[in-house]
Amino acid sequence: MFEGNSAKIRINEVATRDGLQNESVFVETDDKVALVDKLSGLGYAKIEVTSFTSPTAIPALKDAEAVMHRIRREPGVVYTALIPNVRGGERALECRVDEFNLVMSASETHNLANLRMTRPQSLRQLGDVVAQARSANVPVNISLSCVFGCPMEGEVPQDNVLELVGKFADLGATGVTLCDTTGMAYPTQVYRICDSVAKAFPGINITGHFHNTRGMGLVNTVAAVQAGITQFDMSLGGIGGCPYAPGASGNVSTEDVVHMLQCMGYDTGVSVPGLIEAAHLLAELVGHELPAQVSRAGERLTRHSPPAGFNEIRERALARDITTK
Ligand code: COA
Ligand code: ZN
Numbered sequence: 001m002f003e004g005n006s007a008k009i010r011i012n013e014v015a016t017r018d019g020l021q022n023e024s025v026f027v028e029t030d031d032k033v034a035l036v037d038k039l040s041g042l043g044y045a046k047i048e049v050t051s052f053t054s055p056t057a058i059p060a061l062k063d064a065e066a067v068m069h070r071i072r073r074e075p076g077v078v079y080t081a082l083i084p085n086v087r088g089g090e091r092a093l094e095c096r097v098d099e100f101n102l103v104m105s106a107s108e109t110h111n112l113a114n115l116r117m118t119r120p121q122s123l124r125q126l127g128d129v130v131a132q133a134r135s136a137n138v139p140v141n142i143s144l145s146c147v148f149g150c151p152m153e154g155e156v157p158q159d160n161v162l163e164l165v166g167k168f169a170d171l172g173a174t175g176v177t178l179c180d181t182t183g184m185a186y187p188t189q190v191y192r193i194c195d196s197v198a199k200a201f202p203g204i205n206i207t208g209h210f211h212n213t214r215g216m217g218l219v220n221t222v223a224a225v226q227a228g229i230t231q232f233d234m235s236l237g238g239i240g241g242c243p244y245a246p247g248a249s250g251n252v253s254t255e256d257v258v259h260m261l262q263c264m265g266y267d268t269g270v271s272v273p274g275l276i277e278a279a280h281l282l283a284e285l286v287g288h289e290l291p292a293q294v295s296r297a298g299e300r301l302t303r304h305s306p307p308a309g310f311n312e313i314r315e316r317a318l319a320r321d322i323t324t325k
Contacts (some may be wrong), residue, residue: 010045041278107150141175149184183213188222217252237290253292
């Protein structure tokens with residue numbers, strides 16, 4: 001049903017934020033800048049460079065200002081950053097981010113664990129952050145965590161999600177990212193929730209954000225595409241995860257998603273060989289093998305040599321035809 005589809009899918013890279021925040025090694029500032037600069041040439045719509053969070057909460061990204069100031073800005077790419085509160089907004093404005101990506105959770109327990117605020121407290125803080133952004137003409141996206149389930153509360157009612165999206169739409173946010181923080185989403189649920197949010201808020205740009213914790217990241221992406229979503233967060237190499245969400249693991253990997261979408265005929269604008277090369281650099285920086293599949297297996301039509309002794313195998317097989325004639 002998807003064959004020959006030429007729709008454009010916008011790809012957002014989150015490895016330098018969602019990815020690095022969950023790594024045990026600190027990637028040096030120079031290396032982060034070099035990685036972002038490499039990613040900038042690959043055709044992404046957006047790169048989430050870092051987060052302006054507390055350095056105690058997320059030590060891996062404590063160099064947010066330095067990274068943001070030093071990266072090369074490729075025209076046409078949106079350089080965004082995650083912001084939890086007014087202090088984060090001030091830091092982000094000083095660094096001239098192209099977009100504020102606000103964060104709060106659809107689950108009360110995860111919001112408290114991750115941001116140390118109740119949801120009403122987050123809403124009040126983020127209302128002020130939206131005002132900060134709007135006075136500087138910076139667009140605002142809201143990333144809602146645990147939309148498809150919470151590792152501490154279980155199911156998260158869809159009505160809570162719709163209510164929160166409505167509150168941010170009223171504040172003036174132009175986009176919402178529906179985050180599956182710990183890979184609890186499944187395809188029929190993804191279709192239902194994406195479809196409901198899209199129908200209720202036709203003026204809001206919706207982004208899908210899936211983690212591959214239970215191996216459903218790719219199929220959830222397809223379900224979201226079926227529901228009409230055309231923008232996705234993903235992480236090079238499949239690294240990532242929220243340190244304050246128990247059991248979190250990597251995002252669905254950029255090379256796997258882009259490769260799949262290209263096979264299906266979608267135009268992502270992103271080069272798979274470029275991603276594979278960048279994934280090898282990332283593996284060196286974090287010091288371990290990455291969970292992504294395509295950077296190990298290569299693209300679908302990657303061809304391998306036949307096994308050793310193949311000519312003899314063929315000759316023996318052909319000789320059988322002659323002797324049986
Ligand atoms: N950037 C830098 N420092 C910040 C900050 C920000 N955005 N927000 C608060 N701080 C500092 C304060 O200045 C204060 O510093 P001090 O002790 O030197 O005075 C300290 O952090 C505590 O401030 P407080 O407002 O009490 O924050 P908190 O300890 O309640 O933490 C958050 C709240 C939101 C800042 C913190 O939980 C956080 O950054 N969470 C992000 C989690 C995350 O990114 N998770 C993964 C993404 S889903
Ligand atoms: Zn995430």
